[in-house]
Amino acid sequence: MTKQLPPLFRDKMMDLLGEEEFELFLSSYDQARSYGLRVNTGKIAKADFLEKSPFALEPVPWTSEGFYYEEGERPGKHPYYHAGLYYIQEPSAMAPAELLQVQPGEKVLDLCAAPGGKSTQIAAKLQGEGVLVVNDNHSDRVKALVKNLELFGVRNAVVLNERPERMLNVFQGYFDKILIDAPCSGEGMFRKEEDMMQQWERHTVQEFAEMQRELLGQAAQMLAPGGTIVYSTCTFSPEENEAQIAEFLDKHPVFEVVPVTRFEAGHPDWLREPWCEGDYSPRAREAVAGTARLWPHRLRGEGHYVAVLRKGYGVVAGMDEGTVAGTEKGTVADFVSASGAGARSGREALRGKGRAGSDSRVSLEPLQAFENELLRSEPFAELRLVCYGEHAYASPANLPELHGLKVVRPGWYIGALHRGRFEPSHALAMGLRMREAKRALSLASSDERALRYLKGETLEVAESEIIRDPEVTKAAKGYCLVCIDEHPVGWGKWLDGMLKNEYPPGWRWT
Numbered sequence: 001m002t003k004q005l006p007p008l009f010r011d012k013m014m015d016l017l018g019e020e021e022f023e024l025f026l027s028s029y030d031q032a033r034s035y036g037l038r039v040n041t042g043k044i045a046k047a048d049f050l051e052k053s054p055f056a057l058e059p060v061p062w063t064s065e066g067f068y069y070e071e072g073e074r075p076g077k078h079p080y081y082h083a084g085l086y087y088i089q090e091p092s093a094m095a096p097a098e099l100l101q102v103q104p105g106e107k108v109l110d111l112c113a114a115p116g117g118k119s120t121q122i123a124a125k126l127q128g129e130g131v132l133v134v135n136d137n138h139s140d141r142v143k144a145l146v147k148n149l150e151l152f153g154v155r156n157a158v159v160l161n162e163r164p165e166r167m168l169n170v171f172q173g174y175f176d177k178i179l180i181d182a183p184c185s186g187e188g189m190f191r192k193e194e195d196m197m198q199q200w201e202r203h204t205v206q207e208f209a210e211m212q213r214e215l216l217g218q219a220a221q222m223l224a225p226g227g228t229i230v231y232s233t234c235t236f237s238p239e240e241n242e243a244q245i246a247e248f249l250d251k252h253p254v255f256e257v258v259p260v261t262r263f264e265a266g267h268p269d270w271l272r273e274p275w276c277e278g279d280y281s282p283r284a285r286e287a288v289a290g291t292a293r294l295w296p297h298r299l300r301g302e303g304h305y306v307a308v309l310r311k312g313y314g315v316v317a318g319m320d321e322g323t324v325a326g327t328e329k330g331t332v333a334d335f336v337s338a339s340g341a342g343a344r345s346g347r348e349a350l351r352g353k354g355r356a357g358s359d360s361r362v363s364l365e366p367l368q369a370f371e372n373e374l375l376r377s378e379p380f381a382e383l384r385l386v387c388y389g390e391h392a393y394a395s396p397a398n399l400p401e402l403h404g405l406k407v408v409r410p411g412w413y414i415g416a417l418h419r420g421r422f423e424p425s426h427a428l429a430m431g432l433r434m435r436e437a438k439r440a441l442s443l444a445s446s447d448e449r450a451l452r453y454l455k456g457e458t459l460e461v462a463e464s465e466i467i468r469d470p471e472v473t474k475a476a477k478g479y480c481l482v483c484i485d486e487h488p489v490g491w492g493k494w495l496d497g498m499l500k501n502e503y504p505p506g507w508r509w510t
């Protein structure tokens with residue numbers, strides 16, 4: 001594979017690393033890559049997963065929930081994948097969200113989030129408390145992001161499809177933590193995805209560097225004083241890594257680097273011609289040594305770069321922290337948010353207008369009837385119910401007003417209210433625990449019906465198999481939460497010994 005590396009890339013790495021280190025680096029391209037999965041601790045405790053894991057797992061040293069699995073295993077082809085018990089993720093890619101040190105209750109932004117690997121990691125750390133705003137400016141990639149958050153059963157996420165400059169007014173100084181998993185030239189992925197090599201050219205490095213500069217400046221404005229930004233790339237070029245951080249520190253003296261000691265150090269010595277300009281301050285040069293490099297020849301993972309930046313509280317006289325760009329007018333604004341000034345809380349919010357600019361009213365009764373019949377707990381209690389047309393969402397509390405932004409999901413999608421009926425969403429099923437449903441069916445993963453359910457088939461299910469509390473729910477007939485080994489995978493409708501399959505076509509086992 002070393003022969004396929006772009007010659008310009010080889011020459012550059014040789015210049016940066018020096019002959020001896022370069023040989024080691026080069027040899028990594030002829031070694032097997034590592035495979036990883038990360039346990040969804042939002043759904044299952046790590047110890048419980050390890051007890052039932054069908055895979056031989058070995059811990060990834062830098063991520064508490066991360067594990068290596070062996071080549072040849074197919075974790076994407078197991079019912080537990082469909083239950084959202086883990087995310088398949090390249091081991092080095094688990095480092096940035098871990099370094100963000102997210103705590104339950106925080107307000108977190110994942111600025112370049114699709115397809116959502118790191119968003120799901122952050123969500124698990126929030127444990128359903130606080131706010132997770134995830135954004136990606138690519139509309140097609142956002143679809144995968146939504147699906148992964150739903151699969152993970154995330155209840156407190158808002159999904160945006162925005163250009164970050166349009167988010168600045170709304171989120172000025174709002175977030176405690178921001179992850180910028182920046183678009184980059186992808187040099188660190190050459191071993192994993194060979195076609196990235198064909199796309200690589202010297203000028204792409206410069207193009208990405210320009211985007212990264214903007215993203216860093218925008219994130220700085222949306223971060224609260226005392227907050228943390230983690231900046232990461234999966235590339236080696238110093239233009240996209242150390243140079244970005246050095247330039248950022250010189251423009252934003254209120255920020256400092258929090259040193260990462262777990263990995264190899266960043267390279268101040270690479271801030272030089274012909275790769276980078278040389279005129280950074282001594283403070284900035286020194287600080288980039290505290291950023292981190294994950295090298296494929298030094299650990300079991302692909303190439304990554306990570307910097308942890310903390311925003312101080314001080315105001316430095318004469319320094320421009322950047323002005324807020326105005327938001328554009330006349331863009332999508334038909335999202336009704338019940339948050340922000342004047343909003344009514346919880347259930348009240350849903351009684352409001354169905355859609356901005358329209359006076360249609362959505363009756364809550366069918367949802368209430370569904371809750372009474374099917375839900376044991378109050379899963380929406382800490383959230384605000386909002387309606388977008390006929391679609392009901394449970395939105396995290398304390399969100400600023402989102403008018404004018406392209407909101408793909410204002411929160412946890414609960415279901416559709418139309419023609420006097422409530423149809424629960426697949427996302428609702430995935431976000432529930434089995435104990436929260438008054439009517440459930442738990443199939444063993446070894447039961448052939450588990451796979452047949454995931455393939456969309458109708459199942460024969462005896463009335464005695466429908467789990468219900470006879471004091472509360474006597475009837476077996478109607479919606480029931482279908483689980484595999486007690487982990488929800490979707491809805492079914494039981495009647496007279498048959499379970500009608502409500503598993504969505506786009507999610508089915510193929």
Ligand SMILES: C[S@@+](CC[C@H](N)C(=O)[O-])C[C@H]1O[C@@H](n2cnc3c(N)ncnc32)[C@H](O)[C@@H]1O
Binds near residue numbers: 113163
């Ligand atoms: C490295 S990928 C993110 C991977 C993701 N964090 C994960 O772990 O699954 C970078 C993403 O940034 C998005 N992107 C590129 N430019 C952007 C911008 N200006 N604002 C927001 N997202 C952007 C791309 O569409 C791409 O999905």
